[in-house]
Amino acid sequence: MANEYLTIKELTETVGGNMTPRMVRHYHQVGLLPQPVRSHSNYRLYTQQDVQQLRRIVALKQQGFQLSHIRQLLETDSSSENTLTTQLQQQYQSVMQQLARLRQTAAALEGLLGRDRACQNLQAEAIAQLRLLEVETQDGLGQLEQLWDSWDAATHDHPEAFAESLQRLLPDLSDRSEIEADLLSKLVLACGDVSLVNFVRLGNQAIAAARNALSSNCQVVGDVPAVVAAFDQTRLKHLGCKVTTLIDDPHITSAAEAEQVFWHQHQRKLQQLERGCVLVVGYAPSVLMAVCDAIENGIQPALIIGMPIGFSHAPAAKRRLMRSRIPFITTEGTLGGGLLAAVALNALAESLIEKPDCHCYLDECN
Incomplete structure (x- = not known):
């Protein structure tokens, strides 16, 4: 009967995809994999069903699904497909909001790092002012807008040097x-x-x-x-x-x-x-x-x-x-x-x- 089971090392080797025992243990903790049976020596033992489940997880993760999405996909049966679709739509909107926030952060960094040589003195001044910025009140947010306006005004002095910007970005x-x-x-x-x-x-x-x-x-x-x-x-x-x-x-x-x-x-x-x-x-x-x-x-x-x-x-x-x-x-x-x-x-x-x-x-x- 022991030959029917795989150790955690054998499981990861069978599944491949750079899977590690540590990742398997994490999937147990977050509920993606059921807890395995144990040997008399308290080693985890896995079946072919576990192999298939882990392969599904790896495949979905490679497609970009987050672990929370994968758990929902694996746990939801076909009778509740509409509910799952609604949940995934909500999670999609949440991801898009995160991307929008990251895009705002990237835009701010591009506004600093993308300055060409003619704007480098301005860049140093901008970083210094950002370090001293106080934004505890709404007036502080207005101060930030004023800083950007003053930096943007300098862009009228010369055409943009795209090659220099791309070197930094x-x-x-x-x-x-x-x-x-x-x-x-x-x-x-x-x-x-x-x-x-x-x-x-x-x-x-x-x-x-x-x-x-x-x-x-x-x-x-x-x-x-x-x-x-x-x-x-x-x-x-x-x-x-x-x-x-x-x-x-x-x-x-x-x-x-x-x-x-x-x-x-x-x-x-x-x-x-x-x-x-x-x-x-x-x-x-x-x-x-x-x-x-x-x-x-x-x-x-x-x-x-x-x-x-x-x-x-x-x-x-x-x-x-x-x-x-x-x-x-x-x-x-x-x-x-x-x-x-x-x-x-x-x-x-x-x-x-x-x-x-x-x-x-x-x-x-x-």
Whole structure:
């Protein structure tokens, strides 16, 4: 009978995922795992049911769920699904409020650290004044607003030096190639959110594939006119690339419209894409999902820049793209949009023209 059980060490080795005995003991304490049976020597003993439960916990945690969410998901049966949905909605709003507060903190830090060389004296003065700030009354809060107003007034003296600001705010990119670091910097500048760096994904030698395709006068396809309008037409023409639009309807002004039009009218146009093209999807998640279907049926783009907008279909389409064999550039989750997708293409075209002999990206497993 002893052979039917696993020790806590054997349990963690079986589950994998960097699981440790300490984490297992913590899951017992917070109620995620039931207390195990004990041996005569008082050792914890686990069953295959415990293995499955722990694997569920690991999988959900890897997807970003907090332990409180995981406990609710595992404990709630299907009959109370509506109650669970309400509880998760409440927790989602709580998380969003926390993110908003963190965003405010980040904005304050960016306001100090993002100052360029011309503002460094002002930065030192600002830090000194913040240390002396008294905010015990409402007047104190007004004093803080006055400080920001005085610091902001100095920004009229000179144009912003974006490169200097990014040096202080971007995470360490020394392990990235020069071209990838430049791409990430341009994406951050396009949206104003430094945290985007953590969500950008490049796969299957994307940079090499992009440079090879663009230097071979490939077809460049955007999903909607708004995305194509943001392409650097001058550089693409210099490279000899023909630009086309998949959903060529000038009246489309939103992701919702693009989604509906493509779903009903344009899916068959994917089969007409040229082999070795670069496809840029910035609006409709159904386009990206249909592209993944078409890849399985034989189309072979050289690169897909997939950054559609959406809250359920877009993340699903991006996950499928990242599992494909095609080189890709995408953003995890709901982040994305037509401007970011176009900026990614433009950065690649610019780097190819400005540094045609650069091979720094070849050492990467991007």
